[in-house]
Amino acid sequence: MPTAAAYIRVSTEDQMEFSPDSQLRSIQAYALNHHIELLPAHIYLDEGISGRNTSKRPAFLQMIADAKRKPHPFDLILLWKFSRFARNRQDSIFYKSMLRRECGIDVISITEPLSPDPTSILIEALLEAMDEYYSVNLAQEVRRGMNEKFRRGGIVSIPPFGYTARDGQFIIVPEQACWVRRIFDSYLNGISIPSIAKELQTAGVRTIRENPFDGRGVRYILGNPVYTGQMRRHLEHHTASSSLSSDRFHVADHMTCVVGTHPPIISCEMFLQTQTLLMRTKKKS
Template structure:
C-alpha cells in the first residue's frame, strides 16, 4: 500500500461538521478506498488555530518536516479540504512546492482533482484563492461583529486591574477596587503624583494582572481608562500606543458596576490635561544620556542607574535620582547634586592613584572584561558546534543534501578557527602581571581629562569607562564605592 499522512485542522470558527473526528473519519475512509496506508504517527492535527499563517501551526510544521524525510517514504498528504492545508495562497504554493521536490503530493477528500490532468493546476489554484478570500472575508465579518459589540458597550479585552470576568460580565474585585478609588481620589486631589502612587502600590505588594510591578505608565493607563467610570473603549484599528484620545476608538456605556463616579474620573482627567500643558512627558533633560557620568552611578538600594532628573536654573549643575525611585520601583531616594558628586569622585580617584587606600572604598577587579570576553567566546564556540551537529542531523535525516551539509561545515569550521584564535588571545591577557604604578598613572591621566573643560563629552566618557566599571552611591552614608578595571 502507498504510505500517506493525514493533516487535520479546526479553527474556532469552524462548524461541528468539520470537527477533528469527522475530518479524520473521512480521511481514513478515503485512504482505505484508494489504497493509502496512514500510520497513527503520521496523523497531524492543529485544533483551534487559524489557517492564515503556516508558521503558527506546530502540527503543520511537524507534518512538513516528517513528509520531507526520505526514510519515511511518505508519498501523499491527505486533507479534508484544501483550505485545511492553507487559507493563504502564498503558503499553499510555497509548501506544496517544497513537498513536490521530495515527491509528496497533497490530496483533498472533498475536492478530488485528477493528478495527471493539466486543468488540475488551474482548478487547485482557484480553490486556494477561494479559501484565502473566505479567510479575509471572515476576518472582516468578525471585525464588524466586534465593532457592533463595542457600540453596545460590551467589554472585549482582558479584565483590567480592579475587575475580573464572571459570566461574561466585569465584576469588581473588592480589594483592588478599593485601591482604584484611592488612586483616583489621591491623584484628582493633587495630593499624589503618578510615580508616588506607583511606589505606594508596590510597597503594599500589589501587582498588575500580568504579574508586573506598578510604574508611572501603569497609573497613567488606569487614570485614562474609562472602564472605571462604566464605559468600554475599543479601537478597531488596533493598538493605540497610549493615544487615549484616538478618534477611531469606540466608547460606549457598559453594563458593569463603575468603580469611580463620572465627576471623580473627570477631575483626574482635568489634572492630567493641566500637567500636559506645563510638562513634556517624553522630554529628557538635554544632558541625560549624553553626559560622561550617565549610567555609571548606581543606587545602593536597588542597583539601578541614577539618571539626570533636572538642572540647576543658574548654573550648569544638575541633579541625579535613582531611575527605579522615579518609577516607583525603589523605595529609597538617592537624590544627588553634581556639585557634590564630582568633587567627591575626583578626590576618590586621586586618593586611589596616590595609594591612600584607607581613605576610600574601592575594588580593583582584574581581568573583569577579559573574563567576560572569554566566557562569551566560549559560549559562541559551543553554539557554533551545536550548529554543525544540527546540520549533520539534518543531512542524516534527509532534510539537507550532502552539498548543503558540506558548505555548512566549511563555513562553521572557518568560524570555529577564528573564535579559537580570539579565545587564546583573551586567555593570554589574563596572566599578565598587574602593574600598580602603570594603573596609578592611568587613573591620573583619566582624572586630567575629566577636569579639562575643553575636552569633549565623548572623550571624557571613554576615559572614565576605561578605568571604572561602576560607582555605587550610598545615600544614607553619603559615600561612593568604586569598582575599577585593573587592566
C-alpha cells in the same frame, strides 16, 4: 503501497469543520479504501489555530520539516479539505509547489478529489481562492459584529482590574475597586505614579494577569475611561471621540468611547481631572 501523513487542523472561528477525531477517521477510511499506508508517527494536529498564517502552526511546520528529510518519510499528505492545509493562497501555492517539486509529495484532499488532467489546476486554484475569501470575509464579519456589540455598550474585551465578567456584563470587584479609587485619589493628591506602584507592590496587590503592579500598569488604569462606566475601542475609519472629551483633549487617541452598561467606580469629573494632570505632567517631561 504508498505511505502517507495526515494533517488535521481545527480552528476556533470555523463552525463548518469536523472535529479532529472526525477528520482523522475520514482520512483513515480513505487511506484504507485506496490502499495507502497511513503512518501513525506522522499524524499532525494543529488545534484551535487559524489557517491564515503557517508561521503560527507548529504541527504544520514540523510536517514540512519532516517532509524535507531524505529519504522522504511519506509519499502523500492527506487532508479532510484543502482549507485545512491553508486559507492563504500564497502559503498554499508555496508549500504545495515545494512539496511536489523538491520532495515528490502530493497533497490530497479526501473530500475534494482532483482529476489528473490539466483542468484540475484551475479547480484547485478556485478552491484555494474560495478558502481565502471565506477566511477574510469571516474575519470582517466577526470584527463587524464586535464593533456593533461595542456600540451598544456590550463588552468586547477581558475585564480590567476592578471588574469581573458575568452574564456578558462587567461586575465590580469590591476589593479591587477600592484600590482603583485609591490610585486616582493618590495621583490627584500629588503622589507620583512610581510611588503608587510601589504602594501596590508593598500591599501585594496584583494585576488581572497576577503580576506585580508597575508604573505602566498604574498609568493604564489612570487613563482608562472604563472606570467611569464608558467602553473604548479602536474602530477603523473612526476618529477619536467620547462624551468625556473636551476641546482641549481626547480621552485616548484613535479610540472611540461609548456609554457602557456597567457601573462606574469613579466619577467623570475625577477622570477628567486626572487626564488634565496627566497631560500637564507629560508636557513637562
